[in-house]
Amino acid sequence: MNNINRKRSEKLLEQLALNGIIAWLRGLEVHRDGLTWNRFSGSLALVLVVLLFLSGAFMTFYYSPAPGAAYDSVDYALFSVPFGEMIRGVHSYAWNILLVLMGLHLSRAFICGAYKAPRQLVWVSGVFVMLVVPAFIITGDLLPWDQKGYWSTHVRTGIISSVPLIGDFLVRLLQGGPLTGIVTLTRFYVLHVIFLPIVLVILIIVHFHFLYQRGISAPLSGDDAVREKVPFLPNLVNRWLVLFLLVTLTLGLIAWIWPAPLGNPADPTDTSYLPKPEWWVLFLNKLVAIFTGSLMVIATVIIPGALVGLIIALPFLDRSPERHPTRRKKMMLVAAIIAAVLMGLSIMGYIEHFGTPHP
Amino acid sequence: MSQNTTGCPPEIINNGTINKDRRDFLKTAALVGGSAVVTGVPLVAYFTAPALSKGTGKWVDFGSMEDLEPGRVSMLSYEFLVKDGWLVLPQRGIVWAKTGEGDKLTVFSSVCTHLSCNVIWQEETQVFECPCHAGKFDVNGRPISGPPKRPLIVLEHKIEDGKLLTLLTL
Numbered sequence: 001m002n003n004i005n006r007k008r009s010e011k012l013l014e015q016l017a018l019n020g021i022i023a024w025l026r027g028l029e030v031h032r033d034g035l036t037w038n039r040f041s042g043s044l045a046l047v048l049v050v051l052l053f054l055s056g057a058f059m060t061f062y063y064s065p066a067p068g069a070a071y072d073s074v075d076y077a078l079f080s081v082p083f084g085e086m087i088r089g090v091h092s093y094a095w096n097i098l099l100v101l102m103g104l105h106l107s108r109a110f111i112c113g114a115y116k117a118p119r120q121l122v123w124v125s126g127v128f129v130m131l132v133v134p135a136f137i138i139t140g141d142l143l144p145w146d147q148k149g150y151w152s153t154h155v156r157t158g159i160i161s162s163v164p165l166i167g168d169f170l171v172r173l174l175q176g177g178p179l180t181g182i183v184t185l186t187r188f189y190v191l192h193v194i195f196l197p198i199v200l201v202i203l204i205i206v207h208f209h210f211l212y213q214r215g216i217s218a219p220l221s222g223d224d225a226v227r228e229k230v231p232f233l234p235n236l237v238n239r240w241l242v243l244f245l246l247v248t249l250t251l252g253l254i255a256w257i258w259p260a261p262l263g264n265p266a267d268p269t270d271t272s273y274l275p276k277p278e279w280w281v282l283f284l285n286k287l288v289a290i291f292t293g294s295l296m297v298i299a300t301v302i303i304p305g306a307l308v309g310l311i312i313a314l315p316f317l318d319r320s321p322e323r324h325p326t327r328r329k330k331m332m333l334v335a336a337i338i339a340a341v342l343m344g345l346s347i348m349g350y351i352e353h354f355g356t357p358h359p
Numbered sequence: 360m361s362q363n364t365t366g367c368p369p370e371i372i373n374n375g376t377i378n379k380d381r382r383d384f385l386k387t388a389a390l391v392g393g394s395a396v397v398t399g400v401p402l403v404a405y406f407t408a409p410a411l412s413k414g415t416g417k418w419v420d421f422g423s424m425e426d427l428e429p430g431r432v433s434m435l436s437y438e439f440l441v442k443d444g445w446l447v448l449p450q451r452g453i454v455w456a457k458t459g460e461g462d463k464l465t466v467f468s469s470v471c472t473h474l475s476c477n478v479i480w481q482e483e484t485q486v487f488e489c490p491c492h493a494g495k496f497d498v499n500g501r502p503i504s505g506p507p508k509r510p511l512i513v514l515e516h517k518i519e520d521g522k523l524l525t526l527l528t529l
Contacts, residue, residue, distance in 0.1 A: 066446075067448075155491070157475070158474040159474065172409070172410035173406075176410065176444065177412070177443065177444065179441070179443060181443035182443050182444050182445070183409055183443060268450075268451060269451035269452060272490070288474065288492075288506070289492050293507075293508025293509060
């Protein structure tokens with residue numbers, strides 16, 4: 001009986017011309033030591049990206065990218081469509097968690113020396129994946145056309161325009177003109193739902209290509225020479241599906257209990273509205289408050305640019321094969337200082353914007 | 360030997376005079392490049408067009424000069440129709456007018472020179488204060504504390520038939 005079934009399914013696959021692809025998928029193998037409970041950040045990030053794509057794609061069914069109408073459409077989707085609050089909430093929580101998770105993913109790869117040869121490009125491609133995420137957030141924040149999104153965009157375009165020489169042009173290019181209006185909203189929307197997702201998918205494929213070709217890094221305690229492999233299908237796929245189920249249920253529940261807030265509709269004349277920076281840009285906001293005037297470029301271009309450059313170049317700067325963190329004390333110290341400075345700036349930014357009420 | 364697509368006699372290819380791989384590569388590269396240019400030029404122009412048009416100035420009527428209290432800073436709000444892409448929308452905002460002795464009048468843009476928040480005139484302390492990072496400007500628009508380093512922008516103005524007209528750029 002079983003044999004007959006097998007023959008039938010094989011015949012079907014052949015008819016659909018899928019037999020080659022299935023054979024290829026069955027042949028894929030991953031390291032067994034990567035499938036432990038404490039190595040989850042990459043899989044979880046993938047699950048969150050899938051959830052963001054799903055919830056985002058479905059939110060477009062009830063979204064109208066025009067000032068005013070945008071707010072009403074989001075409001076309608078929230079309160080008049082079944083699961084409206086949940087789907088928007090999942091989208092909102094998922095990107096916040098994704099940002100934290102990518103920080104963890106990067107830290108783990110750094111601490112465990114996973115960026116070292118032969119995995120330099122796994123690291124570099126991963127950093128590029130991370131760099132796309134802020135672009136998603138910046139374009140996505142404006143879409144509900146609420147006070148927070150509108151005024152945050154105002155501050156962000158102010159920061160971009162401080163870039164020497166090309167700043168003003170960049171702002172006009174992003175806004176599609178001199179002001180944040182319907183052209184801007186359309187641009188941000190199209191970037192958010194078409195162009196950036198294409199870029200993200202390509203970068204994730206590149207990341208996976210390098211990861212698969214070079215293999216996930218061995219555990220620090222393990223012996224690099226003998227590493228058992230298991231089939232990708234179903235071992236890793238099942239793991240992803242279990243994570244997907246758990247994350248969807250958890251985020252759905254959280255979003256159901258605490259829906260993501262929607263502020264008041266954007267009012268460009270409201271001079272009293274204070275845009276509060278989000279947690280992940282607090283350090284940048286503090287830097288912008290420290291370096292002002294002609295020095296602002298230090299805060300907006302030089303420091304972030306140097307930081308990103310340093311992170312991308314890391315595998316080529318640190319070429320020693322030593323992976324264990326206790327034997328890479330100098331590296332750990334430098335990273336700890338950078339992390340502490342960023343954390344300190346964030347805390348200072350938090351106190352400035354949330355701690356003391358402005359007169 | 361794979362198919363001969365060079366159009367050359369096979370003996371030339373085989374003796375190494377013609378590098379077939381190089382020819383094939385250059386052909387495909389030229390086609391890719393051509394396709395990129397043919398699609399790229401119109402598409403890039405299509406996307407960047409709005410960024411290239413310069414903002415136009417507009418003289419906005421702020422009403423009678425007599426409404427301004429001499430020796431004080433007053434908030435003047437404006438609303439006029441602006442073409443935003445394919446929409447014509449009322450654009451609203453404020454400017455600050457400072458009247459001095461006689462005919463002396465200065466109109467300040469309300470845009471903070473730090474990060475473009477709107478500055479607010481504080482009558483008690485006689486400063487323009489930016490709510491975003493607590494930047495302060497004196498009554499002449501000069502930065503006195505906080506992050507802003509450049510003075511508030513002074514807008515061009517003229518008085519016609521007793522009415523205050525200010526040039527706003529958008």
